[in-house]
Amino acid sequence: MKDWIVIGAGYAGIAAASVLQKRGFETDLLEAHSLIGGCASYFKRKNFLFDVGATTFSGVLASQPLGRLFLELDIKPQLRKIDPGMIIKISGKQVMRYSKQESWLEEINFHFPGKNMDKFWKKIFRLDKIAWEFIEQNSKIPPRSISDFLSLLKLRNLNKIQMLPELFRSVLRELKSLGLESFEFKNFLDEQLLITTQSRADEAPMLTSALGLAYPAETYYPIGGMYKPAELMLAKFKEEKGDLFLKDRVISIIRKTGFYEVSTTKGNIYTAKGIISSLPIWNMAEITEGEIQKYFISKSKKNISAPGAFTQNFAIESNVDLPSLYYQVHSRNPIPYCEAGAFFVSFSHIEDREKAPEGFRTVTISTHTKTSEWLGLSKEIYQAKKEITAKFILAEFDFAFPELQAANKIYSLSGTPDTFEFYTHRKNGYVGGIPHSIHSNLLFMTPNVTPFKNLFLVGDTVFPGQGIPAVVLGALNVADRISG
Ligand SMILES: Cc1cc2nc3c(=O)[nH]c(=O)nc-3n(C[C@H](O)[C@H](O)[C@H](O)COP(=O)(O)OP(=O)(O)OC[C@H]3O[C@@H](n4cnc5c(N)ncnc54)[C@H](O)[C@@H]3O)c2cc1C
Incomplete structure (x- = not known):
């Protein structure tokens, strides 16, 4: 029997597993997908690599969560600081988010x-x-x-x-x-x-x-893709004799006397003294039973939904050197079937040969959408809506980046909450955590500690919320509680 089973190999799960294993706890890490990274994962097409969701790294200073994690694991991911860290294109203006405070003011x-x-x-x-x-x-x-x-x-x-x-x-x-x-x-x-x-x-x-x-x-670009630092963390985990099981989706967690039993789609049964789950709270309600299930049902009722994302990926043939890699583009009209009035554009670094061959770059665009816009539709309606949104975003992209208009676009692919649900198993494709508001702020979030002995939660639907630095902080706090 292992000390800990960590469920989910996104940033939260990998951070928790790698730190616990490093601190001497025998840990299994179980992941449903064939790749690691979850919302910060990737897909490949020939010589191109595309980030599926998250694209900006932050919180890497020595006092911040990722900085602390990298120090503890003794890893040095290849990160490039981007300044301006973001450019906002709004009503014909280009607002540069300079790193230096005086320049920003x-x-x-x-x-x-x-x-x-x-x-x-x-x-x-x-x-x-x-x-x-x-x-x-x-x-x-x-x-x-x-x-x-x-x-x-x-x-x-x-x-x-x-x-x-x-x-x-x-x-x-x-x-x-x-x-x-x-x-x-x-x-x-x-x-x-x-x-x-x-x-x-x-x-x-x-x-x-x-x-x-x-x-x-303070935004940083990881060379090779957003999953690259996670891959380094995982290499440490394995070096310290932690076990990763891919394509092994957890379908039940049962509390026994003094330990937990976890069953998976492959028919495997794993046992450990404790569990750290990085799954969204809604998913937890579906794979637990008894008092534990009641706990997650009550948490799910308090947080009935979360946003979804529409994404557009493509590669462009262009050698134009842009002043930043990260842009927020305010659209001239509302984006069809989406909630936000803007979309986020991330380019691969012009010298990043792991993401695109010479003369090309990969692009990831994302924006907020209501998951209900995309779920339960007929194939035809779903496809039609996806095409309308993609066409609109691509036209706005061309308008916002006239210097790239002539660039040939290849491998253009859209993602919806349905896509996120398929690849990450997140219920209803809810991503990006639970919105922070003055009525439901940090103090009201589901805590990392549960009422059940040795059952801890990490990930972006629990304290302190969404974003890679936040989920890594949750994982470090849980590891500190466990190791005392
Ligand atoms: C479009 C988009 C853009 C974003 N941009 C940024 C950004 O630029 N910077 C940033 O910091 N954050 C960004 N975020 C937020 C950030 O990606 C997430 O908050 C963070 O990656 C969540 O990590 P996680 O480990 O909690 O969850 P996930 O990444 O969802 O990982 C959960 C893992 O659990 C696995 N899993 C699910 N069910 C099971 C099961 N039953 N058994 C086993 N495994 C299972 C999944 O396959 C997945 O790998 C973005 C999110 C989105 C969607």
Whole structure:
């Protein structure tokens, strides 16, 4: 019998498994798909490699979750810092998210002049800094016991208590108090916020928004694809004698006396003293029983749905050197069957030969959509909707990047919530975690610790939410609780 079974080899599961194995716990890692990475995985067509969802790396400084993880595992993924970390194309403007704060303040004041613009962004940067310090210094969050609470009562945490009201204060309220609530600026912020908090300014809490709005200052591009750092983590896991089982989907988790039994589609039965699941809470309700199932049903009822994603991948034949690899493009008209007013475009690095041959680049486009738009349709209607959305996005792409209009596009493929459900088994293709709002903020998220001994949760539907740095933080916190 192993010490731990980790379910799911996306970033959350791989982080948890590799750290536990490194710390001396015998661990099995079970993955349904034939490839690792989940929402940060890839697919290949001949000499081209396409990221399927996530494209930007962040949180890699030594004090941040991925930085800490890489140090502990002693790995050095090939990451290129991108500056401007993102360019926003909106109403004919190009807003550059420069890494240096002074340059960013100058840029935003140029495009959206406002008396208190500096004040707003300085608060964003201050909250972002305090939040990262708090996260770095405290792993027993959210507190689940008296000893957890006591561990937070440290002198160094006192000055961070000021952050708490910011979980209940919306970005819009802040904008109104500063006289910055113009339609144009709010619209600009709404689309930035949707990427990370999955909410708009009227609902998004200032604290989580600060982390999301500051993130484009620190974006990194992993050479070879988003899955590459995860592959290095996995190599360490195997080197330390951890076992990975691919194409082995978990279909039931049963609690026995003092251990857990896990059954899979291959008919295998795995046993361990404990389980760490990275599956979405809705999936957990389907593979558990008894009291454990009741727990996940109640969590699913509290969080009835989550967003979905529409993606468009293609390769282009072009040698044009662009000023950034990451763009948010505001569309001129609403995107058919999608919720956002913008889409995110990521290019492969011009020198990245692992993703495209010389003279070509791969492109990943993603935007938010309601999963209900895509599920349960006839094949014909589904196909027709997919084509309409793809055609619209590709035309907007051509309009936004006139320098690439002549470039030949190949392997153009669309992904919908149906695609995500098929490849990642995430119920209804819900991706990107549960939206953060002032009514349902970090404090109300499903915790990593469950009421059941040695059953822990990681992944983007539990604390602290979506994004690779967040799910890795959840995994590190669980590993710290286990290893004491
Ligand atoms: C379009 C899109 C763009 C994004 N962009 C970014 C970005 O640029 N930067 C960023 O940081 N984040 C981004 N995100 C969010 C980020 O990708 C996710 O929050 C994160 O990757 C989730 O990791 P996870 O391990 O929690 O879940 P997943 O990546 O979903 O991994 C779960 C794994 O579990 C496996 N699995 C499912 N069911 C079973 C089962 N029964 N048995 C065994 N295995 C199972 C799945 O196959 C999968 O591999 C994006 C997400 C999307 C969808």
